[in-house]
Amino acid sequence: MRRPYTLIAGDFVDTGGMDRANLALAHWLARQGGPVRLVAHRVADVLLGYPNVRFVRVPKPGNAYLLGEPLLDAVGRAWALRTRAEGGCVLANGGNCPVPAANWVHYVHGAYVSQPAGGALRRLKGRVSHRVYLRGEREALRRARVIIANSERTREDLVAATGVPASRVRVVYYGCDAERFRPASVEARRAAREALGWSESRRVALFVGALGDRRKGFDTLFQAWARLCARGDWGMDLKVVGVGTQREVWAREVEARGLGERIQFLGFRKDVPLLMSAADLLVAPTRYEAYGLGVHEALCAGLPALVSRTSGVAERYPAELDGLLLDDPDDVDGLVRRLEVWREHEAAWAPKVAALSETLRTQHWDGMAAAIADIMEREG
Incomplete structure (x- = not known):
């Protein structure tokens, strides 16, 4: 039996950016035939069709990622411990779950402070969210055994923002769907x-x-x-x-x-x-x-x-x-x-x-x- 993999991320769906990249990794692992556990809020239907894929659904109260973050953290840690005990591999995304395993960074909160537009409540929510994500990011990346960055820019940003040694960071660029995105005649x-x-x-x-x-x-x-x-x-x-x-x-x-x-x-x-x-x-x-x-x-x-x-x-x-x-x-x-x-x-x-x-x-x-x-x- 192949060793199990547990992936911890908000979403594994085809909506672009990090979600699309997460989906691509999960889909490739699913096709290898070993056990794949996806601890997430959403998972694409294509993954659920594999008998070796288990979707550990994590609630997202009020459809807000900020409120779902503590739940994703708690459930992710539990499944990470179980997977490690079975001799498997674990990968988390950024600051969503601090575990001593691999961490895949798609966005560095310490590199940019978002400036949400709108009313005072929305701006306050943006400031609170940034502080929460920044704290989680620092803890998660300092605990990670190896960090995977999606570009050299990301590598430099996360080293500067968290102080992790550059020697622990590997760069793997995103891929593409060459059939969907190709030059038109x-x-x-x-x-x-x-x-x-x-x-x-x-x-x-x-x-x-x-x-x-x-x-x-x-x-x-x-x-x-x-x-x-x-x-x-x-x-x-x-x-x-x-x-x-x-x-x-x-x-x-x-x-x-x-x-x-x-x-x-x-x-x-x-x-x-x-x-x-x-x-x-x-x-x-x-x-x-x-x-x-x-x-x-x-x-x-x-x-x-x-x-x-x-x-x-x-x-x-x-x-x-x-x-x-x-x-x-x-x-x-x-x-x-x-x-x-x-x-x-x-x-x-x-x-x-x-x-x-x-x-x-x-x-x-x-x-x-x-x-x-x-x-x-x-x-x-």
Whole structure:
């Protein structure tokens, strides 16, 4: 009988970011045939179809991760002890469960203080949440035997924020689904635009990210886009994919500025690969991004992506695509210049984007999962 694995994380679902990465690891382990225990709030149906997978459901009171954190911690510790006693491997996510095992860090709370928008109660909740997550993160990472980071940026941030020795940290980049995210042919792109109702005569940029705070940098993009649209030569529209408490605020601002035909809010979408195959550019002026799976997937789809230089995914860019990296996510003028430079050099950069896309598409989720499992086996 293969040794058991226990994975402790909030979610194992296909919604992007850390949840998608968690799902990929759990799915690969499930296919290896040994016992897999998932201590979580949510698990994708595809995992529940495996007879060797056990879902240890942890309640999430009020659908709030902050309230579910103590329960995930308690249940996770119990299953970690049991698994270790059986000679198995344990992996937790960040600060959700301090156990002397492997820890996979997707986001460093000590590296960025979120600034939630909204009323006083929401801002207070944000400050309380940050303190709780920061305390849990420090304890968990100091107790971990080995830490897996999703980028060199994350590695540097967690060492600086928690004081753990750099020698205990391993970097494993995210993989991708090369079948879902791949460059579209001219015919496929035309069909995608037709299905979406987009005009062939208009260029389209995408923004994909939550609209609940300033971390993803939509405020900078909005100001830059408004300046460009005030000119007569910017024949490009912006499609915004994402939800959050500030979506309606931004929608009203768009209407007040008379930009309703130039900026469109698409809300939550399940057809992101289709959107990427139809678009011309992705823009991600994020203020903090441990990695940036959305940018990674855009590149896999052959879509050029303007992203902050400090994002983890920016490490994957070759020197010849340095012009797609943003130096300061708060610099509206800088973003305007980068957008203009992209338009000027789009044709010259296209082969380099295609080469990066091909490289990233060879690094699948299964390869990432196998690398993490190997670290757990040897060092966790």
